[in-house]
Amino acid sequence: MKALCWHGKGDIRCDTVADPGIEDSRDVILKVSSCAICGSDLHLMDGQMPTMERGDVLGHEFMGEVVEVGSPNHPLKKGDRIVVPFNINCGACSQCKMGNWASCLRSNRNGDMAAKQFGYSTAGLFGYAHITGGYWGGQAEYVRVPMADVAPMKVPDGMGDEHALFLSDILPTGWQAAAYCELKGGETVAVWGAGPVGLFAIKSAQVMGAAKIIVIETVPERIALAKLAGGTHFIDLKDEDVLARIKEITHGEGPDAVIDCVGMEATAGHGMLGVLSAVQETFTSSQRPYALEQAIQAVRNSGIVSVPGVYGGPVPVNMGAVGQKGLTLRSGQTHVKRYLEKLTDLITDGTIDPTFLITHRSSSLTEGPDLYKTFRDKSDGCVKVVFNLT
Template identity: 75%
Template sequence: MKALCWHGKNDIRCDTVPDPTIEDARDVIIKVTSCAICGSDLHLMDGLMPTMESGDVLGHEFMGEVVEVGSGHAKFRKGDRIVVPFNINCGACRQCRLGNFSVCERSNRNAAMAAAQFGYTTAGLFGYSHLTGGYAGGQAEYVRVPMADVAPMKVPEGMDDESVLFLTDILPTGWQGAEHCEIKGGETIAIWGAGPVGYFAIQSAKIMGAERIIVIETVPERIALAIKAGATDIIDFESEDVFERIKAITGGRGADAVIDCVGMEASGGHGLAGVVTAIQEKLTSTERPIALAEAIKAVRPCGIVSVPGVYGGPIPVNMGSIVQKGLTLKSGQTHVKRYLEPLTKLIQEGRIDTTSLITHRSADLADGPALYDAFKKKEDGCVKVVFHPG
């Protein structure tokens, strides 16, 4: 079968790889009908995640039709269309029982490796390094879905692929990022980044009752999407001092909560935050905390800092600001299964737009390397790439 594979920094290829097979009684095999490139995939492309191996199949946003079922699997049947969350869940460990699906204790085949890096294991993730289990990803024609009786969801009748595809990751990620802000109604929320996760964080904050939504972005296509999604104010970080603008917008009080949707590959910055980022790049050439540094500075005292953006290792953080301002920091990979049913209902009601951000579509995975490049460089107005293999 065809699959998009990692072969080193900035080296993504469309390879022919072996078809997946059933390895456990709870498995299903799906024929992929839709998959997407995520901003997190660019971290892999840029060589920022350790333990990648040449030939690893990429992709954690995918869905498809069940074509084979393990002997012990009873949830799905051949022909069912299913959405597959990016994290793999056993359904039985303490964390799964608590609903903390992104830190499932049993699905990561390399749990000891993850624990050595983070203290405790993460869940197994599709297509996201051997640190998270080394599972083949979904930018492929077929995928083995382990523990498929827990996290995946059957697509309701009448819903097409593109309306539900982003339930696999970026929609619940944006929603969880906004949920962490504890929006009760009338708040001012500032969001760094209007890429795909930021797009859904904006919509989510609006649904939850935020009165003012400030978005920090510089790419014209993403600014247009942010306004469409419900942003009330735009700050172009390349031409304005973000902190001073947020102070002006909020009458000097600061945002009630802030959301860093950018993560480790932020760019730009003014003042001390820009200096810290420049130093970090010289020291490590990897993680750049500019968005997080600005967010911590711009949030009001006793406000909330929500971080759905991905970070993979240590970064310099102004703990003095967090402590002295009494801030609450909330983060984590998304507990996707938690949100599947309520978000599906919002899509069905027309309250969430899941398709306007798709700018590039292809039926051929062979276009993948070029589309990865366009997505990374934000060329040709590229905001979100979706493949419909076959």
Template identity: 70%
Template sequence: MKALCWHGKNDIRCDTVPDPKIEDARDVIIKVTSCAICGSDLHLMDGLMPTMKSGDVLGHEFMGEVVEVGQGFTKFKKGDRIVVPFNINCGQCDQCRRGNWSVCERSNRNAEMAAAQFGFTTAGLFGYSHLTGGYAGGQAEYVRVPMADVAPMKVPEGMTDDDVLFLTDIFPTGYQGAEHAEIKPGDITAIWGVGPVGYFAIQSAKVMGAERIIAIETVPERIALARKAGATDIIDFAQEDVYERILEISKGKGADSVIDCVGMEASGAHGIAGMVDAVKEKLLPAERTTALDQAIRAVRGCGVVSVPGVYGGPVSVNMGSIVQKGLTMRSGQTHVKRYLEPLTKLIQDGKIDTTSLISHRSTKLEDGPDLYKAFKDKKDGCTKVVFNLS
């Protein structure tokens, strides 16, 4: 079969790889009907996640049709269309029983490796390094879905791939980021980055009743997306001082909550901060904290800092501000299964737009390497890439 594979920094190829096979009674094999390139995939492209191996199949936003099931498997049957969350869940460990699906204790085949890096294991993830289990991803014609009796969801009748594809990751991630921000009706919330996660965080903040939703962005296409999603205020960080503008909007108090949807590859620091970031980049592959630094500074006292943006290792954080301002910080990989049913209802009720951010489509995985580059470089108005394979 064809699949998009990692072969090193900035080296994504469409390879021919072996078809997946059933390995356990709880497995299903799906024929991928739609998949997407996620902003988190760009961290892999940039070589920022350790333990990647040449030939690893990429992709964690995918869905498809069941073509084979494990012996005795009953949740799905051949022909069912299913959405597959990016994290893999056993459904039996203490964390799964608590509903903390992103830190499942049994699904990561390399749990000891993850624990050495993070203190405790993460869940197994599709297409996201051997640190998270080394599972083949979904930017492929076929995928083996382990423990498929727990997390995946059958697509409700009448819903298209475009309706539900982003339930695999970016919609729940944006929603969880807004939920972590503890947004209440009338609040002011500021959101850094209007990539796909920021796009859904803005819509989620609107659903939760935020009165002012401030989007911090500089790419014209993403600014347009922010407005379409419901942002009431736009701060172009290349043209304005973010902190001063948030003070102005909030009448000197700061935002009630802030959401960093950017993560480890933030850009846009100017002046001294920009020079410091440039030096750090040359000396070591540092994770850039520009967005997080601005967010911590711009939130009000006793406000909430929500971080759905991905960070892979240690970073310098202004702990003095967090302590002295009495801030609450919340983060984590998304507990996708927790949100599938309620977010499906929001889509069905027409409260969430799932399609406007899609700028580029293809029916061929062979186009993947070029589309990865367009997405990374933000060229040709690229805001989201979707492959419709059947």
């Protein structure tokens, strides 16, 4: 089969690899109908995540048709259309029973490796390094889905691929980021980054009743989409002093909550930090937590800092500000299964149209390496790439 594979920093190839097969009675084999490139995939492309190996199949946003099941008694049947959450859930451990699906204790087959890095094992993830299990991903013609009796969701009749696909990751991720802000209506929220997750965080905050949504972004195409998503105020980080503008917009009080949707590859933008950021981007792959630092500084006292942005290792965090201001810091991989029913209803009733951020489509994985570069470079107005394979 054809698949998009990692071969080193900046080197993504469309390879011919072995078809997957059933390895356990809980498995299914999925014929992929649609998949997408996620911003997190760019961290892999840029060499920011450890434990990648040459030939690893990428991709954790995918859906398709079940073509083989591991057991005659499997709850999924041949012909079922399913969307697959990016994290793998056993359904039986203490974390899964609490609904903390991204913290599953049994799905990461390289759990010892993860425990050395993080203290405890994390859940297994599709297409995302061997520290998260080394599972092949879904930017491929076929994919093996382990523990498929727990997390995958049957797609409702009449729902097209492009409306269902982002339930695999970025829509629940944006929703969780906003949910962590504990919005009750009328709040001010600031969002760093209007990439795909940021756009869904903005939309989610709007649906949850935020009165003001401040968006920190510099790419014109993303700012335009952020307006469609519900952003009310916009700060160009390269031309404006972010903290000063936020204080102006909030009359000196600060946002009630802030969301860092940028993560480890932040650009500082304005001022001397912008100069330092430019040097780091040119000469090193060091993690740059500028967005997180700005978010911590900007949020009001006793506010909430929500961090869906990805970090690959230790970064300096201003714990002085966190402690003295009495902030709540919330982060983590997304508990996708927790939100699937709610978000499916919001798509079905038209409250959320997840297709608005798709800018590039392809029917062939052979175009994948070039589209990875287009997405990474934010060229040609690229915000989100989707492969429609059937």
